[in-house]
Amino acid sequence: MIIRIDPTAAEPLFEQVVFAVKTAVARGTAKAGDRLPSVRELARELAINPNTVVRAYEALERDGVIVRRQGAGCFLTGRGSDLAGSERRKQLQDLMRRTVTEAFHLGFQPEDLRKALDQNLDQVQFPEPRSQS
Amino acid sequence: MIIRIDPTAAEPLFEQVVFAVKTAVARGTAKAGDRLPSVRELARELAINPNTVVRAYEALERDGVIVRRQGAGCFLTGRGSDLAGSERRKQLQDLMRRTVTEAFHLGFQPEDLRKALDQNLDQVQFPEPRSQS
Amino acid sequence: MIIRIDPTAAEPLFEQVVFAVKTAVARGTAKAGDRLPSVRELARELAINPNTVVRAYEALERDGVIVRRQGAGCFLTGRGSDLAGSERRKQLQDLMRRTVTEAFHLGFQPEDLRKALDQNLDQVQFPEPRSQS
Amino acid sequence: MIIRIDPTAAEPLFEQVVFAVKTAVARGTAKAGDRLPSVRELARELAINPNTVVRAYEALERDGVIVRRQGAGCFLTGRGSDLAGSERRKQLQDLMRRTVTEAFHLGFQPEDLRKALDQNLDQVQFPEPRSQS
DNA sequence: GTGGTCTAGACCACA
DNA sequence: GTGGTCTAGACCACG
Numbered sequence: 001m002i003i004r005i006d007p008t009a010a011e012p013l014f015e016q017v018v019f020a021v022k023t024a025v026a027r028g029t030a031k032a033g034d035r036l037p038s039v040r041e042l043a044r045e046l047a048i049n050p051n052t053v054v055r056a057y058e059a060l061e062r063d064g065v066i067v068r069r070q071g072a073g074c075f076l077t078g079r080g081s082d083l084a085g086s087e088r089r090k091q092l093q094d095l096m097r098r099t100v101t102e103a104f105h106l107g108f109q110p111e112d113l114r115k116a117l118d119q120n121l122d123q124v125q126f127p128e129p130r131s132q133s
Numbered sequence: 134m135i136i137r138i139d140p141t142a143a144e145p146l147f148e149q150v151v152f153a154v155k156t157a158v159a160r161g162t163a164k165a166g167d168r169l170p171s172v173r174e175l176a177r178e179l180a181i182n183p184n185t186v187v188r189a190y191e192a193l194e195r196d197g198v199i200v201r202r203q204g205a206g207c208f209l210t211g212r213g214s215d216l217a218g219s220e221r222r223k224q225l226q227d228l229m230r231r232t233v234t235e236a237f238h239l240g241f242q243p244e245d246l247r248k249a250l251d252q253n254l255d256q257v258q259f260p261e262p263r264s265q266s
Numbered sequence: 267m268i269i270r271i272d273p274t275a276a277e278p279l280f281e282q283v284v285f286a287v288k289t290a291v292a293r294g295t296a297k298a299g300d301r302l303p304s305v306r307e308l309a310r311e312l313a314i315n316p317n318t319v320v321r322a323y324e325a326l327e328r329d330g331v332i333v334r335r336q337g338a339g340c341f342l343t344g345r346g347s348d349l350a351g352s353e354r355r356k357q358l359q360d361l362m363r364r365t366v367t368e369a370f371h372l373g374f375q376p377e378d379l380r381k382a383l384d385q386n387l388d389q390v391q392f393p394e395p396r397s398q399s
Numbered sequence: 400m401i402i403r404i405d406p407t408a409a410e411p412l413f414e415q416v417v418f419a420v421k422t423a424v425a426r427g428t429a430k431a432g433d434r435l436p437s438v439r440e441l442a443r444e445l446a447i448n449p450n451t452v453v454r455a456y457e458a459l460e461r462d463g464v465i466v467r468r469q470g471a472g473c474f475l476t477g478r479g480s481d482l483a484g485s486e487r488r489k490q491l492q493d494l495m496r497r498t499v500t501e502a503f504h505l506g507f508q509p510e511d512l513r514k515a516l517d518q519n520l521d522q523v524q525f526p527e528p529r530s531q532s
Numbered sequence: 533g534t535g536g537t538c539t540a541g542a543c544c545a546c547a
Numbered sequence: 548g549t550g551g552t553c554t555a556g557a558c559c560a561c562g
Contacts, residue, residue: 019234022235022238023230023234025237063238081238088240088241091235091239092239092241092245095232095235096250097253098152098232099232100159100257101152101155101257102155102224102228103225103228104158104259105158105197105213106214106216106224107213107221108225113229116225116226117229117246120226120229121233121243124233126237129242
């Protein structure tokens with residue numbers, strides 16, 4: 001898995017790592033069961049503090065994206081959010097509401113948003129929808 | 134203008150205020166020229182420190198949403214963003230990429246995102262697209 | 267980077283800091299990637315309150331001159347302004363109109379202004395104009 | 400003399416009035432000896448508080464642009480700054496240094512500044528230069 | 533009355 | 548250690 005971060009960006013480094021891993025999973029670059037680089041290894045690669053990597057992995061485990069197995073390393077789970085349905089729904093709403101509001105203030109029109117959404121959807125490998133449920 | 138915040142939320146108080154104002158503008162609840170509550174007034178209403186409101190209003194002015202006029206008050210501008218086209222474009226991409234990635238990890242499908250987008254677009258009063266100018 | 271301020275001047279302290287940093291960048295005394303003094307350090311040096319430095323750094327970040335990175339420090343970007351062309355143009359006009367008008371009332375002649383402009387241009391390290399890109 | 404102000408601008412109203420008068424003088428729209436509108440009259444015209452006009456006229460008198468004669472009104476002087484030579488010089492330098500520095504950070508090149516200066520000089524009616532002195 | 537600036541001092545998040 | 552947020556309270560400038 002290739003993880004790249006921009007040390008000059010305003011976003012905290014550990015969040016950049018978290019987002020990079022999530023992006024890799026979403027794009028299909030990494031799959032369930034894959035092993036993440038060790039904390040020390042990734043810290044060296046990215047030239048950042050190991051504590052920063054630890055914090056990123058903690059956040060990823062909290063979000064259910066990885067599991068940390070003592071001594072063995074960190075592994076990608078089959079993306080599973082263990083949130084209740086109502087909470088999941090609310091999170092999507094919050095994300096989209098924020099995006100739409102900010103885009104409005106940037107002067108975009110509905111069509112711009114729909115186009116941007118479709119472009120980003122194209123880059124993500126969604127799983128086969130489970131017929132019902 | 135009604136502004137509500139949640140003091141228990143993780144999001145900083147001043148950012149909650151910023152977003153509340155932006156939402157009000159986007160929904161058409163507040164229009165260009167409208168005056169915002171005074172710093173002291175809003176601070177009292179929300180039971181927060183006046184300086185926190187000041188920071189929120191500063192951020193809103195930075196984003197071109199309001200102007201602050203000493204002695205007179207703070208007013209909605211109605212102007213859009215002053216950013217260059219390339220920067221605007223990049224910001225929309227970042228917003229949408231983040232939303233799509235997070236939604237993927239929450240287990241949503243493309244259709245869920247399209248539906249959520251449309252629902253949120255319905256609540257926003259977009260300006261008439263200017264054909265020329 | 268040497269930053270000096272005059273506590274007796276009418277100009278707000280944080281604006282003096284902002285201008286001092288911008289001047290250092292313009293003169294080539296400080297370059298992209300350079301780290302600014304930490305908030306506490308500069309506050310101690312200038313014998314002002316840390317919050318005043320924070321306000322200055324916030325303004326510099328708003329203007330795209332620096333990025334502030336939590337836990338790491340503040341760094342010069344080297345990026346230019348993100349403003350749209352029309353807004354950039356307007357700001358230059360406003361600056362120059364103000365200068366010409368005030369100089370007129372100070373009794374200067376056009377030649378004095380041209381000379382003053384050239385003298386100041388000499389002290390600034392302008393980037394190579396990019397022919398393409 | 401036509402004086403117009405923009406109540407939505409960030410610049411304080413009284414400063415806008417001051418600058419409008421100075422601009423009128425510089426452009427030759429108003430000449431030495433001309434009488435300014437009375438405080439009440441201008442306040443009514445601009446729909447602003449009379450105290451704001453009073454403050455503007457005080458500032459103009461302080462700058463030597465007008466004289467206020469009890470009972471008779473305010474009159475334009477033949478633009479005369481009573482500053483010492485060194486102080487005059489310093490003020491021009493400060494104005495130009497500020498303009499050049501800000502323009503640099505807006506991404507302009509020396510040629511842009513020279514052009515902007517010449518454009519603004521063209522609109523100002525400079526007096527015949529006194530041969531020596 | 534309004535916002536603008538500054539100080540003082542606290543606690544938290546990031547590297 | 549760094550910056551980020553929040554509180555408390557002062558005094559000044561503008562309308």
